[in-house]
Amino acid sequence: MPRLDLSASAASITQALCDIPSVSGDERRIADEIMAQLADLPHLHVHRDGDTIVARTDRGLPQRVVIAGHIDTVPINDNVPTRLLDQDGEPYLWGRGTVDMKGGVAVQLKLAAELSDPRVDLTWMWYDHEEVDASLNGLNRLSRTRPDLFAGDFAILGEPSNGRVEGGCNGNLRVIARTHGVRAHSARAWVGENAIHAASPILVRLAEYRPREIPVEGLRYREGLNAVRISGGIAGNVIPDLCEVEINYRFAPDKSADAAEAHVRDVLAGFEVEVVDRAEGARPGLDAPLAQEFLAAVGGEPRPKYGWTDVARFSALGIPAVNYGPGDPSLAHHDQERVPLAQIEDVERGLRTWLTR
Amino acid sequence: MPRLDLSASAASITQALCDIPSVSGDERRIADEIMAQLADLPHLHVHRDGDTIVARTDRGLPQRVVIAGHIDTVPINDNVPTRLLDQDGEPYLWGRGTVDMKGGVAVQLKLAAELSDPRVDLTWMWYDHEEVDASLNGLNRLSRTRPDLFAGDFAILGEPSNGRVEGGCNGNLRVIARTHGVRAHSARAWVGENAIHAASPILVRLAEYRPREIPVEGLRYREGLNAVRISGGIAGNVIPDLCEVEINYRFAPDKSADAAEAHVRDVLAGFEVEVVDRAEGARPGLDAPLAQEFLAAVGGEPRPKYGWTDVARFSALGIPAVNYGPGDPSLAHHDQERVPLAQIEDVERGLRTWLTR
Numbered sequence: 235m236p237r238l239d240l241s242a243s244a245a246s247i248t249q250a251l252c253d254i255p256s257v258s259g260d261e262r263r264i265a266d267e268i269m270a271q272l273a274d275l276p277h278l279h280v281h282r283d284g285d286t287i288v289a290r291t292d293r294g295l296p297q298r299v300v301i302a303g304h305i306d307t308v309p310i311n312d313n314v315p316t317r318l319l320d321q322d323g324e325p326y327l328w329g330r331g332t333v334d335m336k337g338g339v340a341v342q343l344k345l346a347a348e349l350s351d352p353r354v355d356l357t358w359m360w361y362d363h364e365e366v367d368a369s370l371n372g373l374n375r376l377s378r379t380r381p382d383l384f385a386g387d388f389a390i391l392g393e394p395s396n397g398r399v400e401g402g403c404n405g406n407l408r409v410i411a412r413t414h415g416v417r418a419h420s421a422r423a424w425v426g427e428n429a430i431h432a433a434s435p436i437l438v439r440l441a442e443y444r445p446r447e448i449p450v451e452g453l454r455y456r457e458g459l460n461a462v463r464i465s466g467g468i469a470g471n472v473i474p475d476l477c478e479v480e481i482n483y484r485f486a487p488d489k490s491a492d493a494a495e496a497h498v499r500d501v502l503a504g505f506e507v508e509v510v511d512r513a514e515g516a517r518p519g520l521d522a523p524l525a526q527e528f529l530a531a532v533g534g535e536p537r538p539k540y541g542w543t544d545v546a547r548f549s550a551l552g553i554p555a556v557n558y559g560p561g562d563p564s565l566a567h568h569d570q571e572r573v574p575l576a577q578i579e580d581v582e583r584g585l586r587t588w589l590t591r
Numbered sequence: 592m593p594r595l596d597l598s599a600s601a602a603s604i605t606q607a608l609c610d611i612p613s614v615s616g617d618e619r620r621i622a623d624e625i626m627a628q629l630a631d632l633p634h635l636h637v638h639r640d641g642d643t644i645v646a647r648t649d650r651g652l653p654q655r656v657v658i659a660g661h662i663d664t665v666p667i668n669d670n671v672p673t674r675l676l677d678q679d680g681e682p683y684l685w686g687r688g689t690v691d692m693k694g695g696v697a698v699q700l701k702l703a704a705e706l707s708d709p710r711v712d713l714t715w716m717w718y719d720h721e722e723v724d725a726s727l728n729g730l731n732r733l734s735r736t737r738p739d740l741f742a743g744d745f746a747i748l749g750e751p752s753n754g755r756v757e758g759g760c761n762g763n764l765r766v767i768a769r770t771h772g773v774r775a776h777s778a779r780a781w782v783g784e785n786a787i788h789a790a791s792p793i794l795v796r797l798a799e800y801r802p803r804e805i806p807v808e809g810l811r812y813r814e815g816l817n818a819v820r821i822s823g824g825i826a827g828n829v830i831p832d833l834c835e836v837e838i839n840y841r842f843a844p845d846k847s848a849d850a851a852e853a854h855v856r857d858v859l860a861g862f863e864v865e866v867v868d869r870a871e872g873a874r875p876g877l878d879a880p881l882a883q884e885f886l887a888a889v890g891g892e893p894r895p896k897y898g899w900t901d902v903a904r905f906s907a908l909g910i911p912a913v914n915y916g917p918g919d920p921s922l923a924h925h926d927q928e929r930v931p932l933a934q935i936e937d938v939e940r941g942l943r944t945w946l947t948r
Contacts, residue, residue: 404778408827420839421761421898422921423802423815430818430836434794441788445780458780461787462827467820470765470839470868474819479787482777482827511827541778564779 238267240347244582245327245575247340251305252316252331258306258370261285261362265305268343268360277350278358281383285362286372288383289346291355297524298355298385300548301585302373303339303392303559304364307331308567319572328572333561334365337573338392341560341582345589353591354524357386364544368513373544377551388524389548390585393539394561397577397584399529400539401453401518401556403546407483407494408462408511411436411502417468417475426473430466433477437461439501440481448486451518453538455486459501480510484540487515487549516546519554532558532584558584595624597704601939602684602932604697608662609673609688615663615727618642618719622662625700625717634707635715638740642719643729645740646703648712654881655712655742657905658942659730660696660749660916661721664688665924676929685929690918691722694930695749698917698939702946710948711881714743721901725870730901734908745881746905747942750896751918754934754941756886757896758810758875758913760903764840764851765819765868768793768859774825774832783830787823790834794818796858797838805843808875810895812843816858837867841897844872844906873903876911889915889941915941 238250256264265285272280278289285305307330316329327337339360346358361372368374377384393400413433418426445457459481466477481502485494491512499507519525520536529536539545539557548555560577595607613621622642629637635646642662664687673686684694696717703715718729725731734741750757770790775783802814816838823834838859842851848869856864876882877893886893896902896914905912917934 406778419898419921419923420815420817420819421763421841422813423817423841424813425921428798428817430821431794431798433821434791434798437788437791437794441785441791456779456781458777460777460780460785460830461824462777462829462831463824464787464790464831464834465822467818467837470819470837472819473817477821480824480827484778484780541776564776564782566776 238271240271240344244340244344244578247344248327248332248337248578249316251336251340252314252329256306257309258363258366261306265362271343272346275347278346283376283379284372286376287360289358291352293355295355297387298357299524300357300359300384300386300389300553301342301392302359302361302389302544303335303342304362305339305360306362306365307334308365311569313569313571325575326572327575330571332573333394333571334566335392335394335559335561337561337578338394338559338581341578341585342392344582345585349589351591352589354589356589357383373547377547384551386553388522388528389545389553389555391543391545391555391557392559393543393557394559394563394566395539395557396562397560397580398534399532399536399556399558401520401536402450402487402516402549403539403541403543404455404457404484404486405491405494405515406511406513406542407485407491407498407509409481409498410508410510411479411481412506412508413477415473415475418473420471420473423473429474429477433466433479436479436502436505443501448488450486450488451520453518453536455538456540457486458484485515487517490514513542514546514550516549516555518556519549522554525554525556528588531588595628597628597701601697601701601935604701605684605689605694605935606673608693608697609671609686613663614666615720615723618663622719628700629703632704635703640733640736641729643733644717646715648709650712652712654744655714656881657714657716657741657743657746657910658699658749659716659718659746659901660692660699661719662696662717663719663722664691665722668926670926670928682932683929684932687928689930690751690928691923692749692751692916692918694918694935695751695916695938698935698942699749701939702942706946708948709946711946713946714740730904734904741908743910745879745885746902746910746912748900748902748912748914749916750900750914751916751920751923752896752914753919754917754937755891756889756893756913756915758877758893759807759844759873759906760896760898760900761812761814761841761843762848762851762872763868763870763899764842764848764855764866766838766855767865767867768836768838769863769865770834772830772832775830777828777830780830786831786834790823790836793836793859793862800858805845807843807845808877810875810893812895813897814843815841842872844874847871870899871903871907873906873912875913876906879911882911882913885945888945
């Protein structure tokens with residue numbers, strides 16, 4: 235396995251990063267490799283917190299931009315080591331992590347090493363445990379232990395966005411709606427009460443729900459309200475006394491998680507509802523002057539980010555934040571995860587153009 | 592642990608039988624004990640097939656009655672060994688198997704040993720694996736390997752019926768109704784199709800279904816059509832591509848399993864339906880002369896049997912069959928399973944009265 239070489243092309247760095255096993259919880263080696271490449275660069279101050287690495291320029295410039303990416307992946311599924319392949323004549327890098335998000339991290343690492351004299355001060359962050367429970371998230375941990383490192387006027391998260399700027403993100407709410415009944419032998423069903431039958435209005439309301447498309451600061455966010463899991467029943471001859479429907483609401487960043495929860499409780503009025511996960515969305519914040527400069531430099535029309543990303547953590551700190559990285563987000567976690575090399579190059583060019591003095 | 596002693600009271604025999612571990616698949620020891628008690632009795636010819644035991648009188652009488660009971664139980668749950676307790680001043684035997692159906696088997700064993708000169712020839716059957724998949728059922732196995740042993744004019748199954756005669760049984764059909772969708776990240780739900788939402792009409796039809804009560808040969812059988820299990824979804828952020836609803840139809844013995852299946856397919860028209868289990872019901876057959884004599888001897892109004900029982904196996908062979916045993920069927924498999932001693936005595940008295948010449 236090749237050692238990391240930050241003077242190589244971003245595509246090569248992507249491949250090297252993907253070929254280092256780094257499923258969530260197993261990021262030590264990749265973090266060690268990154269540390270080894272950056273620790274001695276004179277223009278960077280490097281901090282490490284667990285397997286999260288922060289590298290800062292400190293040139294006393296009036297503005298500071300945070301650029302971040304996670305270094306873990308979801309579990310591999312026979313899709314490592316990576317390989318180059320062609321699709322419709324276009325070269326791709328195929329394999330776990332190519333989209334989510336070693337391509338973005340590769341560009342960031344390359345530019346972190348190279349840009350010793352950027353036009354704004356830079357805080358690079360590479361963090362662990364993004365693909366698992368939020369309580370483990372390295373960025374989350376760092377925001378508690380070293381909030382000072384989050385100082386900045388604008389943030390860019392390298393999550394896959396097809397090399398386009400995707401502003402903010404939808405919020406994310408998960409609830410469980412529960413119905414109760416009375417258990418009985420199904421041969422004497424009239425003695426019991428069927429909790430699965432009692433859940434039918436929940437499914438009807440979800441099936442009939444028409445999700446909205448909501449403009450926020452010029453971007454149109456599509457919402458979604460969906461049953462993502464259902465379970466009930468304990469045996470083929472027992473009237474079930476419990477049915478649980480897990481429901482996921484992706485809500486536009488015009489509303490708080492509180493407002494989103496109130497909306498879901500309204501849709502499910504009359505049913506027991508337990509909130510199991512809540513994450514605020516992030517407004518796109520594209521009216522910030524640095525955001526406008528960034529958009530002008532990288533070109534293209536900004537779009538909304540539908541999936542929840544860690545941009546919301548910056549947004550919560552009052553820092554406008556966008557997603558900007560190579561790769562099609564719909565191929566993230568996919569067994570056929572793959573990134574066009576051209577997108578890696580585009581993102582590298584976009585960031586370099588903007589960041590070079 | 593006391594050895595089996597068939598000269599003891601039926602209640603004592605019940606207790607001894609319950610205290611021999613005999614969860615389905617583990618019936619060898621209880622079968623050995625039964626064999627040891629019966630093998631040397633001169634009025635019985637005893638056969639053994641696995642852990643199923645058949646004991647026949649062969650006195651050349653014009654009529655033969657089959658009396659059967661299963662010797663296994665569902666798993667124990669801190670409710671063995673059995674103990675005597677009082678409820679509202681009435682003595683009960685409490686513990687796994689007391690209702691389903693060691694009480695009935697105890698009465699049968701006691702009478703098998705005692706009645707050396709019955710008024711009809713008798714075929715006693717005690718069989719294994721009733722509480723598990725039908726393919727393992729000892730009575731089912733014996734009906735294939737030794738159909739000759741099933742010759743008879745009337746059959747009595749000692750399943751719990753509160754010491755009353757319960758005629759025939761409802762049939763039992765289980766199906767799985769499936770809906771399909773297209774998996775997608777729930778942040779972009781519009782790319783997918785939600786299989787759980789697609790299942791809402793299934794639950795609505797089941798919730799709105801009004802089960803019928805159908806008279807068959809003078810007994811009124813209550814039906815039931817119920818979702819007994821539901822499952823769908825794979826993760827909190829994925830639009831589910833599959834939802835499965837397991838549905839149990841308990842149908843009156845006026846109709847065949849074919850007709851029952853057609854009815855369920857009609858209720859679920861438009862949905863994929865897979866049959867996973869089908870068992871014919873049994874008509875009560877109480878107009879048979881031996882059944883009439885039996886009813887007159889034991890007294891009380893006959894009732895329909897709602898739960899499916901092995902009487903259907905006799906019915907399928909053209910032998911009228913009833914359920915008659917101590918214990919409340921709604922306490923079968925219950926952690927507080929318990930039988931009033933008076934019911935054990937009543938059933939013993941009823942059978943002895945009828946069978947004694």
